Amino acid sequence: MATDSPDPARTAAAKTVPTGTAPAETTPARRLLPVIVPSLAVGVVSALVLLGISLLAEKLQDVLWGTLPDTLSIGRYSTLWMIVMLTASGLAVGLLIRAVPGHAGSDPATTGLVDPPLAPGAVPGLLLVTVLTLAGGISLGPENPITAANIALAFWLGRRFAPGTPAELWISLAAAGTIGALFGTPVAAALILSETLLSRARPGALWDRLFGPLAAGAAGALTMTLLAHPSFDLSLPAYTHPRGNDLLSAIVVAAAGVVLGLVAVYAFPYLHRAFRALKHPVLALTLGGLLLGLLGSLGGRLTLFKGLDEVKELAADPSGWTAGQFAGMAVVKTAALLVAAGCGFRGGRIFPAVFVGVALGLCAHALVTSVPMALAVACAVLGVLLAVTRQGWLSLFTAAVLVGDTALLPMLCIASLPAWLLVTGRPQMQLDEDGTPLR
Numbered sequence: 001m002a003t004d005s006p007d008p009a010r011t012a013a014a015k016t017v018p019t020g021t022a023p024a025e026t027t028p029a030r031r032l033l034p035v036i037v038p039s040l041a042v043g044v045v046s047a048l049v050l051l052g053i054s055l056l057a058e059k060l061q062d063v064l065w066g067t068l069p070d071t072l073s074i075g076r077y078s079t080l081w082m083i084v085m086l087t088a089s090g091l092a093v094g095l096l097i098r099a100v101p102g103h104a105g106s107d108p109a110t111t112g113l114v115d116p117p118l119a120p121g122a123v124p125g126l127l128l129v130t131v132l133t134l135a136g137g138i139s140l141g142p143e144n145p146i147t148a149a150n151i152a153l154a155f156w157l158g159r160r161f162a163p164g165t166p167a168e169l170w171i172s173l174a175a176a177g178t179i180g181a182l183f184g185t186p187v188a189a190a191l192i193l194s195e196t197l198l199s200r201a202r203p204g205a206l207w208d209r210l211f212g213p214l215a216a217g218a219a220g221a222l223t224m225t226l227l228a229h230p231s232f233d234l235s236l237p238a239y240t241h242p243r244g245n246d247l248l249s250a251i252v253v254a255a256a257g258v259v260l261g262l263v264a265v266y267a268f269p270y271l272h273r274a275f276r277a278l279k280h281p282v283l284a285l286t287l288g289g290l291l292l293g294l295l296g297s298l299g300g301r302l303t304l305f306k307g308l309d310e311v312k313e314l315a316a317d318p319s320g321w322t323a324g325q326f327a328g329m330a331v332v333k334t335a336a337l338l339v340a341a342g343c344g345f346r347g348g349r350i351f352p353a354v355f356v357g358v359a360l361g362l363c364a365h366a367l368v369t370s371v372p373m374a375l376a377v378a379c380a381v382l383g384v385l386l387a388v389t390r391q392g393w394l395s396l397f398t399a400a401v402l403v404g405d406t407a408l409l410p411m412l413c414i415a416s417l418p419a420w421l422l423v424t425g426r427p428q429m430q431l432d433e434d435g436t437p438l439r
Helices: 010-011 029-071 079-099 120-135 142-161 169-184 184-201 206-228 244-278 280-301 308-316 325-344 350-367 375-389 392-403 406-422
Strands: none
Touching: 010 142, 029 079, 029 120, 029 142, 029 169, 029 206, 079 120, 079 280, 120 142, 142 406, 169 184, 169 206, 169 392, 184 206, 184 392, 244 280, 244 325, 244 350, 244 375, 244 406, 280 325, 308 350, 325 350, 350 375, 350 392, 375 406, 392 406
């Protein structure tokens, strides 16, 4: 497929993504002070790019899923319209990826959340494809392509206007600014980047290397909060009375989330290989869109799109669905995530995975009402995210933010231990250039 060829700028960069902001030795304060202004600037711009793309996607979504079907006198979320719309989205994205410079970046199956910078010429096409993907109802989030675009822009501008600065500075600032804006807090950026920094085992004070990214994350988060007021809190009933048997429930629900996530992880390379066998991105994406339309008609409208707004609708009326319906939505959304990521749509997997976890947690509560709803949802999200992202801090943080209850933190930390034993060393939901799963 044309989109599977590696980007020259990416292959020229180091395979391991540098995320530090300082050389190997301990960084003195006088070397950190000059980082503040570019960090704040990159954070603000990263948030504005995310906000701009999100607003464009929302406007186009209103047209595609509101104005257009109303004009044609077709039900907005009827089976016919979901199949037509998602198939058309696949065709449009496939044609764009084939036509735009840089083919909108590398095969998304081979990319992670923070990767080496793309060539600047690929950024406009990547952003355009992202808008269509988000608006078309594809089960992917904005995090991966927006982070990639911001890294490319920050890297290009930074090296152009300050050629003496290390490349890793701009990569870490753009990643932190985008992640901070996505989650509305710099803590998420600090946790994710600290995990990466520790995995690289570089010497020097960790907070020296997090100084710039934390400033960029704070600027991105504050910009997004002031302009868009994002919230992840599902407003679930508070977890007020911890009980001894809740610990067993937490471990079991988190393990169930891991199992569902690992099913997707193990199926991913096979599905990706099947789409690549078509040898044509337009055909693969059109077929992927058709399959997503069929899945949407099976799971209902809530299984469309990235899933962030949809989980709030689920949580607002958990008694409106049965345990079987929640389980069905979790399975359909997992399948939709697999298809969307495997056929070549550009997008992230965090938000769809969160939807899967929330639906699974609500299913667990509906099956066993003695399991507190907040506990079930948080632990299911924790398990699914651990399997899909293999990011421990991200999984814990997201699960805790969704329920907004610090009383759950001890339970989540304990439940994460057996869950991590289930996922560690297993294949990741990311492939090498030859299609082999990363470990």
